[in-house]
Amino acid sequence: MLAVLVLLAALVTARALTEDRSAPEPSTAPPSPALTPGKGSGAWEVAAQHRLARREMAQLPPAAAHPHAVSTETAGPPISLPAPDSSRGGWIPTGFPATPQGALAQLAALDEAAMRGADPATYARGYHELALTGAPNPETTGLYAVLTSMRDSAGLRPTGSVAGLRADYEITHAQIKGTTDQGRYVVACVLGQFSVTYHGRTVSAGVGDCQALRRVEGRWRLSPGPLPAAAPSAWPGSVEAVRAGYRPIQEA
Template identity: 35%
Template sequence: MNRRPGHPGSDGSEWGPARLVALLVVGVLVALALLAGLVFAVVGALTEDGPNATEGGQQAAAPTTEMSREDALAAAPMPSAEPEAALPGPLASEAVGVLELPRPTGVGAADVPTGFPDTPEGALAQLAAIDVTAMQSGSLDGVRQVIAAWAAPGGPTGQTWSGVEGMASLLSAAGLSGAGLPQLSIVVRPVMGLVKGTVGPEFAVVCVNFEFTVTVAQTSRIAIADCQRMAWTGGRWVIGPGAEPAPAPSVWPGTEAAIAAGWRDLRYA
């Protein structure tokens, strides 16, 4: 992914828009590799009408075992985007497809909303809830508590999860400790999503495109996307075992670039 160094804002503020791009695009997108996985090379385009596509999204090609099919699906490349595409931009006038997500029925471990059904849309809604709760904590401890409660054995941990790396990069670039700062506000809104594909009824790779609003002295906004393996275990969706999937493009929701990348608007039932 191409990256450009940030420069102080023209008003002399340390948190001008250009510095925020450097902080979030370089720090979060690279660390979240959130994104090859927020660690989030990249070849081709993903569309529901393309080869090997099904009603549930892209399917992995021809493997011999369930695990190899899951790995192939997770590793399949997705479209790329320049860092500038993550910044607010003109919205497309064309109609956008819609993914209708279920609402939670309760609150689970680490205060993450839960109770989503055993469907690809339920997996997408659960990932959105996990990421929102983790990143809005504004601290390393908060992010680690979330992943400890919502990853299956063999999945990401408090040391390896891209979300932890992303939060560490954000706090470090802001000159903050792992505890964050009361004046730091991170508001995360899931706006678009896609189901990359499924393997059987209990495994899905899903992606969410979030609108991040970060406030310290000023408020700035950026899009950040996350893809994860989701596994149905113990009556709930959790982030599944294995390497984090290939990254989805982080593009401002509702733009032509977002629609071309296959993102669809999220609507809660």
């Protein structure tokens, strides 16, 4: 059992850093009228969005994601994440404001809800609920790769609940990689502690995730375009996380 847990931890850290970016490029055709900005706000800056999404992030060794000492340094002041609109139901909170911090909060809400249980199918379902037409497939993302590799290597069923298996992804840090379109397009990155418990034994690792979001019809949605460059994965609060630009988050 211990060997399985060690393997799970290694897969979580290494796969988050080496996710496959070989998926075909999405269509560069003009967006449908439903995805265009509001009247008078101009067309989407698609070329700028693609440049921002593809720009490489800090490169860290797999060992950076293993649990280790936190640093007294910071990459900047805490980022205050706004609350969702409490009037909107659903298992993934929505209704965050039209700010970069609102985009960060939406990504954090998606990841925390969809990673619970370590089920790739659950993650894909949550991703699809927020994805616009033309967004990358969830199967190409780093978090999906972490979940599928973990289950494959441990000999677990590929999807669905598994007796004795629990997982939790607690987002503690974040950064805004950049914005375009007057803040209506944001590449947001989150970092958190991903913990897997299997028959009473728990392993944890620091896992990062970057996604591109567009503001459409009053909501943050996963944007059409290329999959953003892989997020740095580091133990939250460690010197590696600080050097990669992650700042602590706090609720507004």
